[in-house]
Amino acid sequence: MDLESKYLKLKEHFKNARVIESCAELLGWDERTKMPAGGADLRALQNTALSKLHHELVTDSWLGDALHELAAESSNFPPDSDICVNLREWLRVFTRANKIPVSLVEELSKTLVYSQQAWQDARSQNNFSLFETWLEKIINLKRQEAKCLANGHASYDALLDDYEPGATSLELDSIFYPLKDSIIKVLNSCSKENQRSVILGNYPEQRQKIFSEIVAGYCGFDFNAGRLDTTAHPFCCGIGPGDCRITTRFNPADFSTGLFGVLHEAGHGLYEQGLDPDHFGLPTGTAVSLGIHESQSRLLENQVGRSLEFWRFIYPLAVKFFPAQLANIPLQDFHKAINQVQPGFIRVDADEVTYNLHIVFRYELEKDLLSKKLSIKDLPGAWNTKMEAYLGLTPKNDAMGCLQDIHWSAGLFGYFPTYLLGNLYAAQFVAKAKKVIGWNNNALNVDILFELRQWLKKNIHIQGKRFLPGKLCENITGEKLDKKYFEQYLFQKFNP
Amino acid sequence: MDLESKYLKLKEHFKNARVIESCAELLGWDERTKMPAGGADLRALQNTALSKLHHELVTDSWLGDALHELAAESSNFPPDSDICVNLREWLRVFTRANKIPVSLVEELSKTLVYSQQAWQDARSQNNFSLFETWLEKIINLKRQEAKCLANGHASYDALLDDYEPGATSLELDSIFYPLKDSIIKVLNSCSKENQRSVILGNYPEQRQKIFSEIVAGYCGFDFNAGRLDTTAHPFCCGIGPGDCRITTRFNPADFSTGLFGVLHEAGHGLYEQGLDPDHFGLPTGTAVSLGIHESQSRLLENQVGRSLEFWRFIYPLAVKFFPAQLANIPLQDFHKAINQVQPGFIRVDADEVTYNLHIVFRYELEKDLLSKKLSIKDLPGAWNTKMEAYLGLTPKNDAMGCLQDIHWSAGLFGYFPTYLLGNLYAAQFVAKAKKVIGWNNNALNVDILFELRQWLKKNIHIQGKRFLPGKLCENITGEKLDKKYFEQYLFQKFNP
Numbered sequence: 001m002d003l004e005s006k007y008l009k010l011k012e013h014f015k016n017a018r019v020i021e022s023c024a025e026l027l028g029w030d031e032r033t034k035m036p037a038g039g040a041d042l043r044a045l046q047n048t049a050l051s052k053l054h055h056e057l058v059t060d061s062w063l064g065d066a067l068h069e070l071a072a073e074s075s076n077f078p079p080d081s082d083i084c085v086n087l088r089e090w091l092r093v094f095t096r097a098n099k100i101p102v103s104l105v106e107e108l109s110k111t112l113v114y115s116q117q118a119w120q121d122a123r124s125q126n127n128f129s130l131f132e133t134w135l136e137k138i139i140n141l142k143r144q145e146a147k148c149l150a151n152g153h154a155s156y157d158a159l160l161d162d163y164e165p166g167a168t169s170l171e172l173d174s175i176f177y178p179l180k181d182s183i184i185k186v187l188n189s190c191s192k193e194n195q196r197s198v199i200l201g202n203y204p205e206q207r208q209k210i211f212s213e214i215v216a217g218y219c220g221f222d223f224n225a226g227r228l229d230t231t232a233h234p235f236c237c238g239i240g241p242g243d244c245r246i247t248t249r250f251n252p253a254d255f256s257t258g259l260f261g262v263l264h265e266a267g268h269g270l271y272e273q274g275l276d277p278d279h280f281g282l283p284t285g286t287a288v289s290l291g292i293h294e295s296q297s298r299l300l301e302n303q304v305g306r307s308l309e310f311w312r313f314i315y316p317l318a319v320k321f322f323p324a325q326l327a328n329i330p331l332q333d334f335h336k337a338i339n340q341v342q343p344g345f346i347r348v349d350a351d352e353v354t355y356n357l358h359i360v361f362r363y364e365l366e367k368d369l370l371s372k373k374l375s376i377k378d379l380p381g382a383w384n385t386k387m388e389a390y391l392g393l394t395p396k397n398d399a400m401g402c403l404q405d406i407h408w409s410a411g412l413f414g415y416f417p418t419y420l421l422g423n424l425y426a427a428q429f430v431a432k433a434k435k436v437i438g439w440n441n442n443a444l445n446v447d448i449l450f451e452l453r454q455w456l457k458k459n460i461h462i463q464g465k466r467f468l469p470g471k472l473c474e475n476i477t478g479e480k481l482d483k484k485y486f487e488q489y490l491f492q493k494f495n496p
Numbered sequence: 497m498d499l500e501s502k503y504l505k506l507k508e509h510f511k512n513a514r515v516i517e518s519c520a521e522l523l524g525w526d527e528r529t530k531m532p533a534g535g536a537d538l539r540a541l542q543n544t545a546l547s548k549l550h551h552e553l554v555t556d557s558w559l560g561d562a563l564h565e566l567a568a569e570s571s572n573f574p575p576d577s578d579i580c581v582n583l584r585e586w587l588r589v590f591t592r593a594n595k596i597p598v599s600l601v602e603e604l605s606k607t608l609v610y611s612q613q614a615w616q617d618a619r620s621q622n623n624f625s626l627f628e629t630w631l632e633k634i635i636n637l638k639r640q641e642a643k644c645l646a647n648g649h650a651s652y653d654a655l656l657d658d659y660e661p662g663a664t665s666l667e668l669d670s671i672f673y674p675l676k677d678s679i680i681k682v683l684n685s686c687s688k689e690n691q692r693s694v695i696l697g698n699y700p701e702q703r704q705k706i707f708s709e710i711v712a713g714y715c716g717f718d719f720n721a722g723r724l725d726t727t728a729h730p731f732c733c734g735i736g737p738g739d740c741r742i743t744t745r746f747n748p749a750d751f752s753t754g755l756f757g758v759l760h761e762a763g764h765g766l767y768e769q770g771l772d773p774d775h776f777g778l779p780t781g782t783a784v785s786l787g788i789h790e791s792q793s794r795l796l797e798n799q800v801g802r803s804l805e806f807w808r809f810i811y812p813l814a815v816k817f818f819p820a821q822l823a824n825i826p827l828q829d830f831h832k833a834i835n836q837v838q839p840g841f842i843r844v845d846a847d848e849v850t851y852n853l854h855i856v857f858r859y860e861l862e863k864d865l866l867s868k869k870l871s872i873k874d875l876p877g878a879w880n881t882k883m884e885a886y887l888g889l890t891p892k893n894d895a896m897g898c899l900q901d902i903h904w905s906a907g908l909f910g911y912f913p914t915y916l917l918g919n920l921y922a923a924q925f926v927a928k929a930k931k932v933i934g935w936n937n938n939a940l941n942v943d944i945l946f947e948l949r950q951w952l953k954k955n956i957h958i959q960g961k962r963f964l965p966g967k968l969c970e971n972i973t974g975e976k977l978d979k980k981y982f983e984q985y986l987f988q989k990f991n992p
Contacts, residue, residue, distance in 0.1 A: 019545045022538065023519055030522060034530070038721030038738030042518065042776075045736075049515045053549070225534030240541075242534030280538075 006070050007083055010063075014090060015281030017057035022240045024050040029237040029245050033229040044113065055105070059097045067091050082284050085466050089283030096162070099148045108141050112411050119409030126399040128380050135408060136376045139369055142413050146370070156367050160414035163290040164421060166468040169367060172417050175424070179483045180360045184390065186490045187353050190341040199337045201325035203255040211255070211321045212248065212262040215314060218446060219300060220453045221246070221266040222273055228262065233348075233406070236265040236297070238272030238287075241280050255322060256338050260301055267300030268293060270453060274461025283465040290415065292460065292469050294422025295429060302352050302423075303430045303489070304452075308335050309444040341494060343391040345400040352423075353490060354391060359420040361386035362405070366413050425473060427486035429456070432477045502566050503579055506559075510586060511777030513553035518736045520546040525733040525741050529725040540609070551601070555593045563587050578780050581962050585779030592658070595644045604637050608907050615905030622895040624876050631904060632872045635865055638909050642866070652863050656910035659786040660917060662964040665863060668913050671920070675979050676856045680886065682986045683849050686837040695833045697821030699751040707751070707817045708744065708758040711810060714942060715796060716949045717742070717762040718769055724758065729844075729902070732761040732793070734768030734783075737776050751818065752834050756797055763796030764789060766949060770957025779961040786911065788956065788965050790918025791925060798848050798919075799926045799985070800948075804831050805940040837990060839887040841896040848919075849986060850887060855916040857882035858901070862909050921969060923982035925952070928973045 001009070024047060031043050067090055070083075077084050115134035122131035142159060149158035157168050213228055231247040238244045246269045248261035271287055279285025287293050304310050311318075311331060318334075319326045326334065341351045347358040365382060368374035374382055383402040387393050395401030407415055433439060437451040459476045466472075473481050497505070520543060527539050563586055566579075573580050611630040618627035638655065645654035653664050709724055727743040734740045742765045744757035767783055775781025783789050800806050807814075807827060814830075815822045822830065837847045843854040861878060864870035870878055879898040883889050891897030903911055929935060933947040955972045962968075969977050 016545060019538075019541050023523065023542050023546060026523060026526060026542075027519065030526065034723065036719065036721055036723050036739055036741075038718070039735070040738070042515075042736040042739055045515050046519050046522075049512060050519060222534070223532065225532055227530065227532050239535070240538040242536070243532055243538055245532075 003070065003073050006066065006073075010066060010070065010090065011086070011282060013057065013060070013063075014086075017054055018240075018281035020050055020054050020057065024054070025237055025239045029239070029247075032231045032233070032235065033245075033247060048109075051109075055097065058093055063090075063094055064098070067094060080466055082279075082282075085464075086283050089286075089465050092165075096149065100145055101148070104141065104144055104148065108138075108145070108411060111137055111141060112409075115411075116406065116409045119403065119406065123399050123403040126397045126403070128398045128403060131403065131409065132376055135379075138408065138411055139376065139413075142411060143370060154370065156370050156414060159370075160417065163415050163418050164469060165289055166470050167291070167417070167421070172363065172421075175481070175483050176360050176363060176417070176420065179420075179487070180357065180390065182487050183353060183356050183490065186494050187341065187343070187357075187391075189495050190353065194340070195333070195336040196340040196342075197337075198329055198333055199256065199325065200253050201322070203250075203252060203322055203325060205250045205252060207321055208250045208255050208258050211318065212259050214317070215259060216246070216262050216266040216269075218314070219263065219266055219270070219304070219449055221269050225273055226269055234261045234265055236268035236272065238269070238275075241275075241277035244269045244272040255318075255325075260305060260338075263305040264297045264301040267297035270300065270456070271296040271461050274453075274457040275464060276462050279464060285464050288460075288463070288465045288467070288472060289469040290418035291421030292425060292472065294419055295425035296422075296456065296460070298422045299426040299430060299456075303426055304444060304449070306339055306352065307444060308332075309439075309441055311335055311338075312443070313445050339493070343393055345387070345393060345395050346404055353494060356420055356423060357390040359416055361390055362416040363420070365402075366408070366416065370413060421481075424481060424483055424486045425469075427489045428473065428477050428479070428482060429460075430489070431485045499566065499569050502562065502569075506562060506566065506586065507582070507778060509553065509556070509559075510582075513550055514736075514777035516546055516550050516553065520550070521733055521735045525735070528727045528729070528731065529743060544605075547605075551593070554589055559586075559590055560594070563590060576962055578775075578778075581960075582779050585782075585961050588661075592645065596641055597644070600637065600640055600644065604634075604641070604907060607633055607637060608905075611907075612902065612905045615899065615902065619895050619899040622893045622899070624894045624899060627899065627905065628872055631875070634904065634907055635872065635909075638907060639866060650866065652866050652910060655866075656913065659911050659914050660965060661785055662966050663787070663913070663917070668859065668917075671977070671979050672856050672859060672913070672916065675916075675983070676853065676886065678983050679849060679852050679986065682990050683837065683839070683853075683887075685991050686849065690836070691829070691832040692836040692838075693833075694825055694829055695752065695821065696749050697818070699746075699748060699818055699821060701746045701748060703817055704746045704751050704754050707814065708755050710813070711755060712742070712758050712762040712765075714810070715759065715762055715766070715800070715945055717765050721769055722765055730757045730761055732764035732768065734765070734771075737771075737773035740765045740768040751814075751821075756801060756834075759801040760793045760797040763793035766796065766952070767792040767957050770949075770953040771960060772958050775960060781960050784956075784959070784961050784963070784968060785965040786914035787917030788921060788968065790915055791921035792918075792952065792956070794918045795922040795926060795952075799922055800940060800945070802835055802848065803940060804828075805935075805937055807831055808939070809941050835989070839889055841883070841889060841891050842900055849990060852916055852919060853886040855912055857886055858912040859916070862904070862912065866909060917965075917977075920977060920979055920982045921965075923985045924969065924973050924975070924978060925956075926985070927981045 027043065027046055027050070031039075035043060067087060071087050071091065074083050074087065079085075079088075111134070115131075115138050118134040119131050122128060143154040146154045146156070146158040149155075149161075160167055160169065160172075209228065209230075213223065216228065217223060225242045226244040226246065229245065229247050230249055232249065234247045234249060236244065236246045246262065246265035248258045248265065250258035271293055275287065276285045308331075311334065315331050315334060329337075339351070341353045343354050344350055347355065347362075350358055361383075364386065365374065365379065368382070369376065369379065380398050380402050384395055387395055387401065407413075433452060433455055437448065437455055439448045439452060460472065463472060467475060470481060473479070523539065523542055523546070527535075531539060563583060567583050567587065570579050570583065575581075575584075607630070611627075611634050614630040615627050618624060639650040642650045642652070642654040645651075645657075656663055656665065656668075705724065709719065712724065713719060721738045722740040722742065725741065725743050726745055728745065730743045730745060732740065732742045742758065742761035744754045744761065746754035767789055771783065772781045804827075807830065811822075811827050811830060825833075835848070837849045839850050840846055843851065843858075846854055857879075860882065861870065861875065864878070865872070865875065876894050876898050880891055883891055883897065903909075929948055929951055933944065933951055935944045935948060956968065959968065963971060966977060969975070
């Protein structure tokens with residue numbers, strides 16, 4: 001076989017694996033939005049069957065030789081060419097998957113089903129001890145996984161690399177710790193007065209849904225290739241070309257909860273809808289990392305969605321949709337209300353400033369758990385100490401404290417930092433965008449949103465995994481990731 | 497391996513195939529209820545991947561020997577034992593699948609994608625010639641399929657057997673032709689006066705949905721293990737244990753359209769929900785035939801849903817839901833309205849009487865098409881001639897005539913008769929049920945519905961494919977299928 005045929009064979013194989021994965025994604029969307037409660041056991045069978053099949057496909061024994069052979073034959077191609085990028089990423093996936101023994105994969109997958117159940121019980125009964133032994137089991141398995149990946153060393157970075165290729169804890173430490181201090185400074189200077197209550201009222205869900213769809217459409221989310229549904233914990237599901245589904249939850253007393261949920265997920269959705277459909281199933285047609293993905297959601301939710309220049313255009317429509325609630329509230333007061341900074345216990349409800357502190361201490365804690373510096377039984381105490389130090393609050397119980405997030409119970413260690421990386425990337429991208437397109441502090445109308453979207457698509461979405469996240473950032477902004485852009489954004493917005 | 501282990505291995509294998517199929521079923525439900533238009537190309541890829549995988553599983557080369565070997569070893573087991581029933585059906589599927597060459601399967605599957613597209617275009621442009629060559633192609637392929645199945649003879653029965661195991665056209669001819677005459681007799685004696693218009697009004701969709709869900713729940717459909725959605729062409733999707741989804745379409749002017757759609761699909765749904773979950777994925781946990789399935793939907797829709805004794809209990813609630821429309825209409829008039837007999841062009845809108853004539857002439861036409869007695873180009877004329885003879889109507893165009901149904905464009909030949917068989921089985925089952933439970937012409941309350949459901953579950957649902965449809969009917973009613981029960985039902989109801 002010539003090089004072209006070998007490459008084609010691999011492309012078909014991995015695309016087929018991606019098609020199977022896309023079926024699983026639809027099942028996942030359904031599970032969280034439509035599935036009747038009674039369908040849970042069958043869904044577990046379906047998920048197991050599809051993920052087993054997917055795993056078999058990406059670890060198929062002929063792949064190793066085929067990939068290495070093709071890599072050797074294409075070594076004189078430019079490293080950013082389609083073939084080299086796809087080979088690099090296929091080898092990455094194949095190597096990762098083959099480093100972990102099947103027995104560990106099965107053990108983890110079985111444990112996670114029960115640990116998530118235990119976490120749910122622990123949270124609803126507000127009893128950490130119900131989760132403690134499961135957390136210990138998961139951490140032991142994740143340490144084993146890290147050891148397999150990092151040649152015997154139980155390294156946090158080996159897990160982090162799965163979500164943010166190329167990132168290291170050394171680099172994150174050097175960014176997050178000084179950033180923490182400047183964020184606490186911003187927080188302390190924010191007004192303590194309650195500015196949010198003015199917009200509380202009665203917002204019928206059906207009207208909220210229509211309004212949210214209009215705003216998401218205004219921002220470019222394509223409803224011919226997607227849809228909006230409600231769920232308990234909002235997410236975006238990029239099933240594949242032409243089918244990307246976003247979700248939110250509506251609060252009848254406050255329409256901004258649902259709307260910002262929609263904008264956040266629509267930011268993820270624009271990324272998915274902006275990927276190259278001709279590269280579907282290939283690394284060159286797949287989002288580069290969780291951090292960059294989160295930058296797109298944060299950018300639309302915060303830099304765009306919580307800006308005064310955006311609401312200059314949207315607010316009149318909001319008033320028409322909800323006249324009884326908003327007609328007497330001036331734009332400036334509305335803008336203050338949606339930007340209220342207020343320390344709270346729950347990460348997912350946090351504002352733009354305090355959110356980052358939630359992430360920093362989770363990052364610190366999960367590193368310490370993996371390195372055994374922190375023992376499992378001491379987690380609730382350590383959590384509460386951090387909350388007091390960073391946010392000045394003491395959780396009343398573990399359900400509002402260390403039991404609030406699903407991540408650890410789902411085996412996701414090294415995932416939290418990507419949320420904060422997303423904020424940093426978003427600020428750096430926006431600083432650049434403002435220099436090259438017509439977006440300034442006076443106007444963010446539909447034309448400029450269009451320009452912004454084209455710019456993001458050209459520079460980020462359509463690139464897929466062509467460059468590692470750090471390199472992508474340099475290509476776009478001319479600089480490595482630098483926390484100063486996010487600091488400047490927060491200083492300008494909250495200390496005017 | 498001992499017999500038990502061999503049997504277990506086969507059970508696991510076929511159950512796994514069924515799990516893959518259940519994923520495809522969820523995708524099918526989504527395609528017809530939720531999928532954004534842009535997702536169609538991806539969905540085609542997903543469907544192809546899953547059906548290829550399923551086909552590979554049920555034709556796996558080791559199966560032939562394993563099945564025959566186990567059949568030999570278990571030959572002294574009773575023929576109705578789990579193992580013999582499952583082996584019989586597995587062999588049936590395996591043999592059928594292996595009789596048809598892969599090239600024909602692929603050719604058919606490719607052709608059907610385009611032929612359905614062509615049919616849609618032909619129907620919307622009301623131009624039979626756009627579909628004609630595709631129909632010819634399908635019929636040629638189906639003739640080839642029938643030849644493979646029936647050892648060189650292009651037999652209609654070979655196709656029919658796929659939907660109604662054991663049925664033959666000889667038997668159907670002997671039932672359908674005399675039945676046609678008695679139905680025309682009933683039709684001619686029905687009142688020509690318009691009794692339906694009294695219930696036309698304005699029924700908000702959201703209220704219709706809630707009312708329909710209450711009535712379906714009253715009839716026993718379990719919404720913890722199912723859900724109701726809207727779609728263009730209603731269907732029931734039994735994904736598996738704990739997850740059965742029904743659909744309907746609501747007409748804002750006439751709430752009975754949506755409600756009877758729900759009752760019909762809930763009848764199918766009760767069957768799916770009544771299968772033995774411990775036998776999921778096995779023939780003993782799978783519905784026996786389309787005819788018996790249709791008997792369950794027709795029974796709930798018509799024998800129950802259009803009876804006076806049912807509405808005695810439901811009508812007061814309907815009046816509470818839609819007081820402006822129904823408060824002044826007496827139960828008797830309402831009952832007449834939902835039982836109006838009126839020849840029309842469209843099968844899916846037909847009443848209990850004329851529906852059967854629609855089926856008879858489709859059955860006649862599809863037999864003639866397959867046997868080449870009728871040439872494709874003469875189909876529209878032949879259709880219209882039958883419509884005039886049986887229903888006294890001449891279709892104004894082919895969209896209201898031979899282009900109205902999707903079945904032939906989807907390769908479904910031998911499928912239509914199962915609709916009529918469903919009516920016949922339903923009448924025969926109900927005649928028996930009335931003798932053994934407390935259902936009489938005065939009462940059909942929630943207690944009797946419960947008794948009826950238990951009786952259907954015990955005698956039909958939980959049996960799976962243990963007996964062929966004809967044998968199942970004999971077991972339940974003590975007689976072979978006999979059209980006289982349906983005739984008696986129609987005579988009693990429409991010629992009182």
